Each structure stands twice: as C-alpha cells, then as structure tokens.
Amino acid sequence: MPKIKAVVMAGRWIDWISDMKTASEKLHIVGVPTRDDLLREVVDAEVVIGRLPHEAFLKAKKLRWVQSIGVGFETMLYPEMLQSEVIITNTAGAYDSVISEHAMAHILAHSRGISGHERNRKNRKWSREVHVMQIDGLTACVLGLGSIGRTIAKRLHAFGLHVIAVDVQAKTPPEGVARVVHPDHMLDVLPEADIVLVALPLTKSTEGVINAQCFNRMKKTALLINIARGPIVNEPDLITALQTGQIAGAGLDVFETEPLPTNNPLWDMPNVSFTPHIASQCDEGNHNIKQIFIDNLRRYANGETLMNIIDKEKGYLVRPH
Numbered sequence: 575m576p577k578i579k580a581v582v583m584a585g586r587w588i589d590w591i592s593d594m595k596t597a598s599e600k601l602h603i604v605g606v607p608t609r610d611d612l613l614r615e616v617v618d619a620e621v622v623i624g625r626l627p628h629e630a631f632l633k634a635k636k637l638r639w640v641q642s643i644g645v646g647f648e649t650m651l652y653p654e655m656l657q658s659e660v661i662i663t664n665t666a667g668a669y670d671s672v673i674s675e676h677a678m679a680h681i682l683a684h685s686r687g688i689s690g691h692e693r694n695r696k697n698r699k700w701s702r703e704v705h706v707m708q709i710d711g712l713t714a715c716v717l718g719l720g721s722i723g724r725t726i727a728k729r730l731h732a733f734g735l736h737v738i739a740v741d742v743q744a745k746t747p748p749e750g751v752a753r754v755v756h757p758d759h760m761l762d763v764l765p766e767a768d769i770v771l772v773a774l775p776l777t778k779s780t781e782g783v784i785n786a787q788c789f790n791r792m793k794k795t796a797l798l799i800n801i802a803r804g805p806i807v808n809e810p811d812l813i814t815a816l817q818t819g820q821i822a823g824a825g826l827d828v829f830e831t832e833p834l835p836t837n838n839p840l841w842d843m844p845n846v847s848f849t850p851h852i853a854s855q856c857d858e859g860n861h862n863i864k865q866i867f868i869d870n871l872r873r874y875a876n877g878e879t880l881m882n883i884i885d886k887e888k889g890y891l892v893r894p895h
Contacts, residue, residue, distance in 0.1 A: 575600075577600055577601060577602035578598075578600050578601050578602065578620050578621065578874070578875060579602045579603075579604065579615075579618060579619045579620055579621070579636075580594075580601055580602070580603045580604070580619065580620065580621035580622070580623065580871065581603075581604050581605075581606055581612065581615050581616055581619040581621065581622045581624075582594070582604065582605045582623045582624065583606055583612060583622065583623060583624025583625070583626070583643070584606065584607045584608065584612075584624070585624065585643060586860070587623060587624070587643055587863075587864075587867070588605040588607060590864050591603050591605055593864060593868060594864075594867055594868055594871055596868065597868045597869075597871035597872040597875060598871065598872055598875035598876070600875040601871060601875055604619075612630050613629070613630055613633055616630045616631075616633055616634045616637070617633055617634065617635055617636075618635065618636050619634060619636065619637060620636050620637065620638050620639065621637075621638065621639050621640075621641070621874065622634070622637065622639075622640045622641070623640075623641045623643065623867060624640075624641075624642075624643050625642055625643060625644075625646075625647065625649055625650060626640050626650055627649075628652045628654070631650075631652070631654060631655060632654065637658075637660050638659075638660060638661065639660065639661045639662075639663070639874060639880065640660060640661070640662050640663075641663050641664075641866075641867060641870055641871075642662060642663065642664040642665065643665065643863070644665055644669075644854070644863075645664050645665055645669065645720075645722070645775075645854075646664070646775075646776070646803065647662050647884060648775075648776045648777070648803075648889065650662060651886060651889060655886065656886050656887065661880060661883055661884075662883070662884040662886060663870060663880050663881060663882045663883055663884065664882050664884060664891065665862070665863045665866050665882065666721050666882045666891050667721045667862070667866070667882070668854075668859050668862035668863045668866055669722065669853075669854040669856075669859045669862070670721050670722050670724075670725040671725060671858070671859075672853070672854060672855075672856045672858065673722050673725075673726075673801055673854055674722065674725040674726040674728075674729045675729070676801060676827060676849070676852075676854075677726050677729075677771060677773075677799055677801050677825075677853070678726075678729055678730075678733070680799050680801075680825025680826075680827070680847055680849075681709065681797065681799060681825065682709075683825065683847045684797055684823050684825060684847060685706065685707050685708070685709045685797075686706050687704035687705055687706040689847045690704035690705070690844065691704055693844065709733055709734070709735060709768075709769070710733060710734030710735070711734060711735070711736075712735050712736070712768035712769060713735065713736045713737075713738065713766050713767050713768050714727075714730045714735045714736070714737050714738070714767060714768065714769040714771060715737075715738045715739070715740065715763055715764060715767035715769070715770045715771070716737060716738070716740070716751070716771050716773060717740045717760070717770065717771065717772050717774050717784075718739075718740070718741060718772070718773035718774035718775065718802065719739050719741035719743070719744045719748060719751070719754065719773075720773065720775065720890070720891065720893070722773050722801070722802075723739070723741070723771075723773035723774075724748050724749070724750075724751075726771060726773060726801075727739060727749070727750040727751050728749055728750040730750065730769075730771075731750030731751070732750070735769070736752055737750055737751045737752055738751070738752060738753050738754070738755070738763050738766060738767065739751045739753070739754045739755075740754070740755055740756070740757055740759070740763065741754055741756075741757075742756065742757055743892070743893055757779075757783075760783075760788070761787065761788065761791050764788055764791040764792050765791050765792065765793065767792065767793070767796060768793060768795065768796055768797070769796065769797045769799065770784075770788075770792060770796060770797070770799070771798075771799045771800075771801075772784060772798070772799065772800040772801070772802045772806055772807065773801065773802050774802050774803075774806050775803070775889060775890040776802070776803035776805055776806055776889075777888070777889035778889065779889075780806050781805050781806065782805065782806070782807075782808045783806060784798070784800075784806055784807040784808060784811075785807075785808040785811045786808070786811040786814070786815070789811060789812070789814075789815035789820045789821055790820065792815075792820070792821050793821070793822075794819060794820065794822065795822045796821045796822060797821070797822055797824065797825065798812070798821060798823075798824045798825070799824070799825045799826075800824070800825075800826050800827065800828055801827045801828065801853045802828060804826075804828040804829040804830045804831070804832065805830050807830075809829065809830040809840075812824060813839050813840065813843075816843055816845055816846065817839070817843075822845060823845035823846060824845070824846050824847075824848075825846075825847045825848070826840070826846065826847070826848040826849075827848065827849045827850075827851055827852065827853040828851050829848075829851075832850070832851055833850065834848075866881065866882070870882075
C-alpha cells in the first residue's frame with residue numbers, strides 16, 4: 575500500500591522530521607528547504623506542513639490537508655483554497671501561556687513606569703517622576719476569546735482586574751471573565767475599560783475594526799495592547815489617538831507593516847512599548863507545536879478527526895460549546 579506523502583516546508587520544523595516520522599509508519603515525510611523543492615514535491619503530496627503559498631497550492635494535485643505552522647493561516651485563504659475541500663488546521667493552544675505572559679509584560683511595563691525608566695536610564699537621568707498605577711481593581715476588555723484570549727483573561731483576573739470580553743462565539747463567560755458580549759456591542763463596553771487587549775483572529779470582519787470610532791469611545795487613560803495581528807488595528811488612527819491623548823498608551827507586538835518602517839512615528843512615542851512580533855518565541859511553545867504536528871499526523875494516518883480544524887469561510891477556529 576502506498577504511503578501518505580507529507581511535505582514539510584522550510585523552517586525549523588524541517589529539523590523535526592525524524593520526530594514526525596514516529597507518528598505513523600504509513601507516512602512518507604519530505605522536507606522542502608527551497609521554493610523549487612516545494613513546487614516539485616507538492617504535486618503528489620496529500621499533506622503540507624507550513625503556510626502554503628498560492629503558487630504551490632495550484633500545483634498540488636492530491637492535497638487534502640494543510641497544517642499551518644502557527645495560529646495564523648489567513649495568507650492561505652485564497653479563492654481556490656476556499657473553494658476546495660482541503661482542510662486547514664492551526665496550532666491553537668501551543669502559545670497560550672507565553673503570549674499571555676507577553677501581554678502582561680506590556681501591561682506591567684506601562685503600569686509600573688518601566689518603559690519610562692528605561693528611557694531615562696539610556697539618558698543617564700535619575701528620576702522618580704514617571705507615572706505609575708495599580709492595575710488591581712481596574713477593568714480590562716479582552717477582544718477575542720480563542721485559547722490565547724481565554725488564557726490572558728485568566729491572567730488578568732489573577733492580577734485582580736475585572737474582565738469583560740467581546741467574542742462572536744462565546745455564549746457564557748469562561749473562567750476569569752465577568753461578562754461577555756457580542757462584537758455588535760463592542761462600542762458599548764469599550765468606555766468601561768482601562769485596558770483593551772486585542773486577541774482576535776485577522777478576518778475580513780476584523781481587519782481595521784479597532785479604529786478612530788473605538789478610540790473615541792475609550793477612556794483617555796486607557797491602554798491598548800495588541801498581540802494578535804497588526805491590521806486588526808487601524809494604525810494611522812492609533813497614532814493619532816496616541817498623539818492627541820485620546821488614549822494614554824499602547825503595547826504592541828504586531829504592526830500593519832513588518833518590519834516597522836523606520837519613519838513610522840511609533841518608534842519615538844514615549845507612550846508606546848513595542849516588540850518585533852516575538853510574543854510567541856520560546857522553547858516551550860516550539861515543543862508544543864511539534865507535539866501538535868505529531869498528534870495530527872497520527873490522527874490523519876489513522877483516519878481520525880484532526881485537531882484545530884479551521885472554518886475557512888468564517889476565517890477562524892470554531893470552538894466546541
């Protein structure tokens with residue numbers, strides 16, 4: 575019986591092929607370190623591990639499943655993919671802890687004045703005048719209750735914050751969340767929040783959804799944290815809100831354009847902390863991803879239901895209720 579051909583795209587995951595082969599003897603796993611290798615090997619592959627580019631998808635004649643190498647998969651939602659029966663899965667759950675810790679780091683850098691003190695340190699300035707505040711007792715609004723959003727909500731609750739969430743799927747509040755509302759009511763709850771945390775997937779409906787209208791509804795003392803995708807936040811509107819004092823600050827790990835252009839005002843704003851899209855970086859998260867790959871390969875080889883199947887039309891992982 576012919577083996578199931580799986581292609582592993584370029585990246586650190588190629589080094590995991592020997593581990594992936596332990597999933598099943600039914601698998602024939604091939605690494606493709608270059609574009610030309612991918613275009614040649616994908617023709618008769620049933621499985622691809624990676625974010626498959628459009629060009630390669632069009633050459634794939636036997637493809638049945640693509641395992642994204644991260645939580646994101648939006649670059650694969652081209653028309654031919656949407657019209658096909660090819661399954662997309664992602665690695666939801668792998669980075670929940672580290673990304674929630676990263677979000678808390680941005681919050682604490684602002685609330686305890688660490689960002690300001692670091693700027694003073696660079697200038698050899700000893701000052702105790704940097705603004706600080708207590709977050710215990712404040713209200714946070716978490717936008718998106720996927721596995722990352724739910725984990726962040728639990729962290730915020732443990733720090734003593736009152737947590738409201740906005741989510742399209744949740745019917746009842748999960749652990750750590752006091753109240754959950756549908757996105758149609760997002761503008762109604764934003765005025766309550768001292769911290770607004772973006773944990774949404776990037777879809778047609780969420781692109782640019784955090785805009786001037788939202789900033790006008792937020793407190794002037796509010797902090798925006800984005801650890802999701804840059805295009806969810808309208809960046810020019812955010813810059814204006816930060817420059818005019820419409821909101822107090824922002825902690826950003828993602829941007830509309832990456833790397834961030836050197837002429838972008840966000841580089842020099844004293845009320846902004848940012849990191850270069852590295853919230854998920856850690857050995858533990860990589861280990862979790864490897865285990866998801868192995869488990870899903872085993873499931874596929876045995877004809878079992880895969881983990882983290884994406885609803886391609888909706889553009890997100892549909893959670894069980």
